[in-house]
Amino acid sequence: MNALPLPLGRPVTRKVVPPVGNDVVDLGDNETHLDQLHPRFLQRVFTKLEGHRILSSTDSRVSLWGHWAAKESVYKAARKRNPSLPFAHSSFVVEDWEDVAAESCTGRIAHEGWDYLVDVARTTDWLHAVALPLDSKREEPKLVHGVEVCPEELDASTAVRLFACERLAEELDCDARQLTITRTWPPLLLREGKSTGVDISLSHHGRWLAFAAVLPC
Amino acid sequence: MNRSEIHDRIAELVSPLAKDRAALESLTETTSILGDLKVNSARLVDLVLAVEDDFGIEVDDDDVDKVKTISDIVELVADKLH
Numbered sequence: 001m002n003a004l005p006l007p008l009g010r011p012v013t014r015k016v017v018p019p020v021g022n023d024v025v026d027l028g029d030n031e032t033h034l035d036q037l038h039p040r041f042l043q044r045v046f047t048k049l050e051g052h053r054i055l056s057s058t059d060s061r062v063s064l065w066g067h068w069a070a071k072e073s074v075y076k077a078a079r080k081r082n083p084s085l086p087f088a089h090s091s092f093v094v095e096d097w098e099d100v101a102a103e104s105c106t107g108r109i110a111h112e113g114w115d116y117l118v119d120v121a122r123t124t125d126w127l128h129a130v131a132l133p134l135d136s137k138r139e140e141p142k143l144v145h146g147v148e149v150c151p152e153e154l155d156a157s158t159a160v161r162l163f164a165c166e167r168l169a170e171e172l173d174c175d176a177r178q179l180t181i182t183r184t185w186p187p188l189l190l191r192e193g194k195s196t197g198v199d200i201s202l203s204h205h206g207r208w209l210a211f212a213a214v215l216p217c
Numbered sequence: 218m219n220r221s222e223i224h225d226r227i228a229e230l231v232s233p234l235a236k237d238r239a240a241l242e243s244l245t246e247t248t249s250i251l252g253d254l255k256v257n258s259a260r261l262v263d264l265v266l267a268v269e270d271d272f273g274i275e276v277d278d279d280d281v282d283k284v285k286t287i288s289d290i291v292e293l294v295a296d297k298l299h
Protein backbone atom coordinates (compact mmCIF):
# COMPACT_ATOMS: atom_id res chain seq x y z
CA MET A 1 0.00 0.00 0.00
CA ASN A 2 1.17 3.53 -0.80
CA ALA A 3 0.73 6.33 1.69
CA LEU A 4 -0.31 9.53 -0.06
CA PRO A 5 0.09 12.75 1.97
CA LEU A 6 -3.00 14.98 2.11
CA PRO A 7 -2.60 18.75 1.98
CA LEU A 8 -3.36 18.82 5.72
CA GLY A 9 -0.51 16.42 6.37
CA ARG A 10 -2.84 13.57 7.29
CA PRO A 11 -1.75 10.36 5.55
CA VAL A 12 -4.31 8.41 3.59
CA THR A 13 -3.68 4.87 2.42
CA ARG A 14 -4.47 4.00 -1.18
CA LYS A 15 -4.27 0.49 -2.54
CA VAL A 16 -2.17 -0.11 -5.64
CA VAL A 17 -4.49 -0.73 -8.58
CA PRO A 18 -3.76 -4.23 -9.92
CA PRO A 19 -3.09 -4.69 -13.66
CA VAL A 20 -6.10 -6.06 -15.53
CA GLY A 21 -6.19 -7.81 -18.91
CA ASN A 22 -9.12 -8.86 -21.11
CA ASP A 23 -9.80 -10.57 -24.40
CA VAL A 24 -12.99 -11.08 -26.40
CA VAL A 25 -13.61 -13.74 -29.07
CA ASP A 26 -16.46 -13.51 -31.59
CA LEU A 27 -17.81 -17.07 -31.61
CA GLY A 28 -19.92 -16.22 -34.66
CA ASP A 29 -16.79 -15.49 -36.71
CA ASN A 30 -16.02 -18.18 -39.24
CA GLU A 31 -12.35 -17.90 -38.24
CA THR A 32 -13.11 -19.60 -34.92
CA HIS A 33 -14.04 -22.91 -36.54
CA LEU A 34 -11.39 -25.52 -35.88
CA ASP A 35 -11.08 -26.43 -39.56
CA GLN A 36 -10.10 -22.80 -40.34
CA LEU A 37 -6.96 -23.03 -38.22
CA HIS A 38 -3.55 -24.11 -39.40
CA PRO A 39 -3.08 -27.85 -38.66
CA ARG A 40 -0.22 -27.02 -36.22
CA PHE A 41 -2.07 -24.18 -34.43
CA LEU A 42 -2.99 -26.32 -31.41
CA GLN A 43 0.56 -27.63 -31.05
CA ARG A 44 2.08 -24.15 -31.36
CA VAL A 45 -0.15 -22.35 -28.89
CA PHE A 46 -1.03 -24.93 -26.26
CA THR A 47 0.85 -27.37 -24.05
CA LYS A 48 0.16 -31.09 -24.40
CA LEU A 49 -2.08 -31.06 -21.35
CA GLU A 50 -4.05 -28.04 -22.59
CA GLY A 51 -4.40 -29.67 -26.03
CA HIS A 52 -5.70 -32.84 -24.42
CA ARG A 53 -8.15 -30.86 -22.27
CA ILE A 54 -9.40 -28.95 -25.33
CA LEU A 55 -9.85 -32.02 -27.50
CA SER A 56 -11.63 -33.99 -24.76
CA SER A 57 -13.99 -31.10 -23.92
CA THR A 58 -17.70 -31.40 -24.68
CA ASP A 59 -17.20 -28.35 -26.93
CA SER A 60 -13.63 -28.27 -28.27
CA ARG A 61 -14.09 -25.06 -30.24
CA VAL A 62 -15.31 -23.09 -27.24
CA SER A 63 -12.69 -24.70 -25.00
CA LEU A 64 -9.91 -23.77 -27.45
CA TRP A 65 -10.97 -20.11 -27.60
CA GLY A 66 -11.49 -20.04 -23.84
CA HIS A 67 -7.89 -21.15 -23.31
CA TRP A 68 -6.72 -18.71 -25.97
CA ALA A 69 -8.56 -15.75 -24.43
CA ALA A 70 -7.23 -16.69 -20.98
CA LYS A 71 -3.64 -16.54 -22.29
CA GLU A 72 -4.21 -13.27 -24.17
CA SER A 73 -5.84 -11.58 -21.17
CA VAL A 74 -3.02 -12.61 -18.84
CA TYR A 75 -0.45 -11.44 -21.40
CA LYS A 76 -2.06 -7.99 -21.49
CA ALA A 77 -2.04 -7.78 -17.67
CA ALA A 78 1.48 -9.21 -17.28
CA ARG A 79 2.94 -6.87 -19.89
CA LYS A 80 2.00 -3.91 -17.72
CA ARG A 81 4.41 -5.31 -15.12
CA ASN A 82 7.06 -6.21 -17.68
CA PRO A 83 6.78 -4.05 -20.84
CA SER A 84 9.43 -6.06 -22.71
CA LEU A 85 7.61 -9.35 -22.18
CA PRO A 86 7.61 -11.38 -25.41
CA PHE A 87 4.38 -13.21 -26.23
CA ALA A 88 4.99 -16.94 -26.26
CA HIS A 89 1.51 -18.45 -25.90
CA SER A 90 2.79 -21.78 -24.63
CA SER A 91 4.58 -20.09 -21.70
CA PHE A 92 1.19 -18.97 -20.32
CA VAL A 93 -0.09 -22.29 -19.03
CA VAL A 94 -3.74 -22.56 -18.07
CA GLU A 95 -4.34 -24.60 -14.91
CA ASP A 96 -7.30 -25.43 -12.64
CA TRP A 97 -9.59 -25.09 -15.63
CA GLU A 98 -13.27 -25.89 -15.47
CA ASP A 99 -15.00 -26.86 -18.72
CA VAL A 100 -16.01 -23.66 -20.50
CA ALA A 101 -18.96 -25.43 -22.11
CA ALA A 102 -20.80 -23.87 -19.14
CA GLU A 103 -21.81 -20.18 -19.17
CA SER A 104 -18.78 -19.18 -17.14
CA CYS A 105 -15.63 -20.75 -15.82
CA THR A 106 -12.35 -19.85 -14.19
CA GLY A 107 -8.74 -20.81 -14.71
CA ARG A 108 -5.36 -19.90 -13.25
CA ILE A 109 -2.16 -18.95 -15.05
CA ALA A 110 1.19 -18.73 -13.27
CA HIS A 111 3.67 -16.49 -15.06
CA GLU A 112 7.04 -15.04 -14.01
CA GLY A 113 6.28 -15.70 -10.36
CA TRP A 114 2.82 -14.12 -10.46
CA ASP A 115 -0.45 -16.00 -10.29
CA TYR A 116 -3.38 -14.70 -12.33
CA LEU A 117 -7.00 -15.71 -11.99
CA VAL A 118 -9.00 -15.64 -15.21
CA ASP A 119 -12.79 -15.47 -15.34
CA VAL A 120 -14.28 -16.51 -18.65
CA ALA A 121 -17.90 -15.66 -19.43
CA ARG A 122 -19.64 -16.72 -22.59
CA THR A 123 -22.85 -16.60 -24.55
CA THR A 124 -23.57 -18.33 -27.86
CA ASP A 125 -22.18 -15.20 -29.61
CA TRP A 126 -19.01 -14.32 -27.70
CA LEU A 127 -16.53 -15.37 -25.09
CA HIS A 128 -14.84 -12.87 -22.75
CA ALA A 129 -11.84 -13.46 -20.47
CA VAL A 130 -10.82 -11.08 -17.68
CA ALA A 131 -7.53 -11.64 -15.84
CA LEU A 132 -6.38 -10.19 -12.52
CA PRO A 133 -3.48 -11.06 -10.24
CA LEU A 134 -4.69 -13.66 -7.74
CA ASP A 135 -3.36 -11.78 -4.70
CA SER A 136 -5.36 -8.68 -5.66
CA LYS A 137 -8.59 -10.70 -5.75
CA ARG A 138 -8.46 -11.00 -1.95
CA GLU A 139 -8.63 -7.22 -1.67
CA GLU A 140 -11.80 -7.24 -3.77
CA PRO A 141 -10.79 -4.64 -6.36
CA LYS A 142 -13.54 -2.61 -7.99
CA LEU A 143 -13.67 -4.34 -11.35
CA VAL A 144 -15.89 -3.09 -14.18
CA HIS A 145 -16.16 -4.88 -17.49
CA GLY A 146 -18.46 -5.18 -20.47
CA VAL A 147 -19.03 -6.60 -23.94
CA GLU A 148 -20.93 -4.73 -26.65
CA VAL A 149 -21.64 -4.99 -30.39
CA CYS A 150 -19.40 -2.80 -32.54
CA PRO A 151 -21.48 -0.22 -34.46
CA GLU A 152 -20.91 -0.74 -38.17
CA GLU A 153 -20.07 2.90 -38.87
CA LEU A 154 -17.13 3.03 -36.42
CA ASP A 155 -13.73 1.38 -36.46
CA ALA A 156 -13.31 -1.03 -33.55
CA SER A 157 -10.53 0.95 -31.78
CA THR A 158 -12.66 4.10 -31.70
CA ALA A 159 -15.84 2.24 -30.77
CA VAL A 160 -14.31 0.31 -27.87
CA ARG A 161 -12.99 3.56 -26.37
CA LEU A 162 -16.41 5.25 -26.61
CA PHE A 163 -18.11 2.21 -25.09
CA ALA A 164 -15.64 1.97 -22.18
CA CYS A 165 -15.86 5.74 -21.51
CA GLU A 166 -19.66 5.60 -21.37
CA ARG A 167 -19.65 2.71 -18.90
CA LEU A 168 -16.87 4.20 -16.78
CA ALA A 169 -18.53 7.63 -16.66
CA GLU A 170 -21.40 5.97 -14.75
CA GLU A 171 -18.91 4.52 -12.26
CA LEU A 172 -16.94 7.74 -11.90
CA ASP A 173 -20.13 9.80 -11.75
CA CYS A 174 -19.09 12.16 -14.53
CA ASP A 175 -20.02 13.01 -18.11
CA ALA A 176 -18.66 10.50 -20.67
CA ARG A 177 -17.46 13.47 -22.76
CA GLN A 178 -14.94 14.29 -20.00
CA LEU A 179 -13.28 10.90 -20.47
CA THR A 180 -10.81 9.78 -23.13
CA ILE A 181 -8.70 6.67 -23.60
CA THR A 182 -5.27 7.15 -25.12
CA ARG A 183 -4.06 5.22 -28.18
CA THR A 184 -0.86 4.38 -26.32
CA TRP A 185 0.09 1.03 -24.94
CA PRO A 186 -1.06 0.41 -22.28
CA PRO A 187 -4.17 2.50 -22.92
CA LEU A 188 -4.82 5.14 -20.22
CA LEU A 189 -8.16 6.53 -19.07
CA LEU A 190 -7.98 10.33 -18.73
CA ARG A 191 -10.54 12.74 -17.27
CA GLU A 192 -10.26 16.17 -18.86
CA GLY A 193 -6.74 15.20 -19.91
CA LYS A 194 -5.63 14.15 -16.41
CA SER A 195 -4.84 10.69 -15.06
CA THR A 196 -7.71 8.85 -13.34
CA GLY A 197 -5.61 6.06 -11.81
CA VAL A 198 -7.99 3.54 -13.44
CA ASP A 199 -6.26 0.51 -14.96
CA ILE A 200 -7.89 -0.47 -18.26
CA SER A 201 -7.65 -3.16 -20.94
CA LEU A 202 -9.36 -3.15 -24.36
CA SER A 203 -10.18 -5.86 -26.87
CA HIS A 204 -12.12 -6.23 -30.13
CA HIS A 205 -12.79 -9.15 -32.41
CA GLY A 206 -15.29 -9.46 -35.25
CA ARG A 207 -18.61 -7.92 -34.20
CA TRP A 208 -17.66 -7.50 -30.55
CA LEU A 209 -15.95 -4.92 -28.35
CA ALA A 210 -14.91 -5.49 -24.74
CA PHE A 211 -13.10 -3.77 -21.92
CA ALA A 212 -12.15 -4.41 -18.31
CA ALA A 213 -11.10 -1.76 -15.80
CA VAL A 214 -10.08 -1.60 -12.16
CA LEU A 215 -11.00 1.55 -10.26
CA PRO A 216 -8.81 2.89 -7.47
CA CYS A 217 -10.40 2.39 -4.04
CA MET B 218 15.60 -16.71 -53.25
CA ASN B 219 16.20 -12.96 -53.33
CA ARG B 220 14.59 -10.32 -51.11
CA SER B 221 12.02 -9.28 -53.68
CA GLU B 222 10.89 -12.89 -54.23
CA ILE B 223 10.55 -13.34 -50.46
CA HIS B 224 8.54 -10.11 -50.27
CA ASP B 225 6.12 -11.28 -53.00
CA ARG B 226 5.63 -14.64 -51.33
CA ILE B 227 4.99 -13.01 -47.91
CA ALA B 228 2.43 -10.71 -49.56
CA GLU B 229 0.60 -13.80 -50.87
CA LEU B 230 0.68 -15.53 -47.48
CA VAL B 231 -0.56 -12.49 -45.58
CA SER B 232 -3.32 -11.72 -48.10
CA PRO B 233 -6.06 -14.10 -46.78
CA LEU B 234 -5.34 -13.06 -43.17
CA ALA B 235 -5.43 -9.26 -43.52
CA LYS B 236 -8.65 -7.53 -42.44
CA ASP B 237 -7.80 -4.16 -43.97
CA ARG B 238 -8.05 -4.73 -47.72
CA ALA B 239 -7.04 -1.14 -48.57
CA ALA B 240 -3.80 -1.48 -46.60
CA LEU B 241 -3.18 -4.79 -48.38
CA GLU B 242 -3.60 -3.19 -51.80
CA SER B 243 -1.08 -0.47 -50.98
CA LEU B 244 1.32 -2.87 -49.25
CA THR B 245 4.87 -1.55 -48.75
CA GLU B 246 7.89 -2.63 -46.71
CA THR B 247 6.79 -0.35 -43.86
CA THR B 248 3.21 -1.68 -43.65
CA SER B 249 2.59 -2.89 -40.10
CA ILE B 250 1.14 -6.40 -39.83
CA LEU B 251 -1.01 -5.91 -36.72
CA GLY B 252 -1.63 -2.14 -36.93
CA ASP B 253 -2.18 -1.51 -40.68
CA LEU B 254 -3.24 -4.88 -42.08
CA LYS B 255 -5.28 -5.61 -38.92
CA VAL B 256 -4.12 -9.21 -38.78
CA ASN B 257 -5.36 -10.26 -35.33
CA SER B 258 -3.14 -12.21 -32.97
CA ALA B 259 -4.76 -15.60 -33.76
CA ARG B 260 -4.20 -15.05 -37.47
CA LEU B 261 -0.64 -13.97 -36.72
CA VAL B 262 0.01 -17.47 -35.40
CA ASP B 263 -1.43 -18.88 -38.67
CA LEU B 264 0.84 -16.54 -40.64
CA VAL B 265 3.92 -17.69 -38.73
CA LEU B 266 3.03 -21.34 -39.33
CA ALA B 267 2.38 -20.69 -43.03
CA VAL B 268 5.76 -18.92 -43.33
CA GLU B 269 7.46 -21.90 -41.64
CA ASP B 270 5.85 -24.38 -44.05
CA ASP B 271 6.39 -22.29 -47.15
CA PHE B 272 10.07 -21.49 -46.63
CA GLY B 273 10.94 -24.67 -44.71
CA ILE B 274 12.24 -22.70 -41.70
CA GLU B 275 11.53 -22.55 -37.98
CA VAL B 276 10.42 -19.27 -36.44
CA ASP B 277 10.38 -19.12 -32.64
CA ASP B 278 8.24 -16.83 -30.48
CA ASP B 279 11.17 -14.50 -29.73
CA ASP B 280 11.66 -13.99 -33.49
CA VAL B 281 7.94 -13.24 -33.91
CA ASP B 282 8.06 -10.66 -31.17
CA LYS B 283 10.54 -8.58 -33.19
CA VAL B 284 8.32 -8.63 -36.29
CA LYS B 285 6.23 -5.48 -36.67
CA THR B 286 6.32 -4.74 -40.43
CA ILE B 287 6.47 -6.59 -43.75
CA SER B 288 10.11 -5.60 -43.99
CA ASP B 289 10.82 -7.24 -40.58
CA ILE B 290 9.34 -10.55 -41.70
CA VAL B 291 11.15 -10.45 -45.07
CA GLU B 292 14.40 -9.79 -43.18
CA LEU B 293 13.72 -12.63 -40.77
CA VAL B 294 13.07 -15.13 -43.57
CA ALA B 295 16.11 -13.95 -45.56
CA ASP B 296 18.33 -14.42 -42.46
CA LYS B 297 17.01 -17.94 -41.86
CA LEU B 298 17.46 -18.95 -45.51
CA HIS B 299 21.04 -17.70 -45.88
Ligand SMILES: CC(C)(COP(=O)(O)OP(=O)(O)OC[C@H]1O[C@@H](n2cnc3c(N)ncnc32)[C@H](O)[C@@H]1OP(=O)(O)O)[C@@H](O)C(=O)NCCC(=O)NCCS
Nearest residue numbers: 023076079087157185187202203204251257258262265281
Ligand atom coordinates in the same frame (compact mmCIF):
# COMPACT_ATOMS: atom_id res chain seq x y z
C1 LIG C 1 -1.59 -7.57 -27.69
C2 LIG C 1 -2.05 -8.64 -28.61
C3 LIG C 1 -1.81 -9.97 -27.94
C4 LIG C 1 -3.59 -8.46 -28.81
O1 LIG C 1 -4.00 -8.68 -30.08
P1 LIG C 1 -5.47 -9.07 -30.55
O2 LIG C 1 -6.03 -10.21 -29.80
O3 LIG C 1 -5.38 -9.24 -32.01
O4 LIG C 1 -6.32 -7.77 -30.26
P2 LIG C 1 -7.33 -7.35 -29.10
O5 LIG C 1 -8.43 -6.64 -29.78
O6 LIG C 1 -7.74 -8.43 -28.17
O7 LIG C 1 -6.49 -6.30 -28.26
C5 LIG C 1 -6.14 -5.11 -28.83
C6 LIG C 1 -5.85 -4.13 -27.75
O8 LIG C 1 -4.75 -4.60 -26.94
C7 LIG C 1 -3.94 -3.48 -26.57
N1 LIG C 1 -2.58 -3.72 -27.10
C8 LIG C 1 -2.05 -3.33 -28.27
N2 LIG C 1 -0.78 -3.71 -28.39
C9 LIG C 1 -0.50 -4.38 -27.27
C10 LIG C 1 0.66 -5.03 -26.80
N3 LIG C 1 1.78 -5.11 -27.53
N4 LIG C 1 0.60 -5.64 -25.59
C11 LIG C 1 -0.53 -5.61 -24.84
N5 LIG C 1 -1.67 -5.01 -25.26
C12 LIG C 1 -1.64 -4.40 -26.44
C13 LIG C 1 -4.58 -2.23 -27.18
O9 LIG C 1 -5.41 -1.65 -26.21
C14 LIG C 1 -5.39 -2.81 -28.30
O10 LIG C 1 -6.53 -2.03 -28.62
P3 LIG C 1 -6.43 -0.91 -29.77
O11 LIG C 1 -5.82 -1.56 -30.96
O12 LIG C 1 -7.82 -0.47 -30.00
O13 LIG C 1 -5.58 0.17 -29.17
C15 LIG C 1 -1.29 -8.59 -29.97
O14 LIG C 1 -1.52 -7.38 -30.57
C16 LIG C 1 0.22 -8.75 -29.83
O15 LIG C 1 0.93 -7.80 -29.68
N6 LIG C 1 0.74 -10.00 -29.89
C17 LIG C 1 2.15 -10.28 -29.68
C18 LIG C 1 2.74 -11.03 -30.80
C19 LIG C 1 2.34 -12.48 -30.84
O16 LIG C 1 1.16 -12.80 -30.84
N7 LIG C 1 3.34 -13.38 -30.88
C20 LIG C 1 3.16 -14.82 -30.97
C21 LIG C 1 2.87 -15.26 -32.38
S1 LIG C 1 3.30 -16.94 -32.70
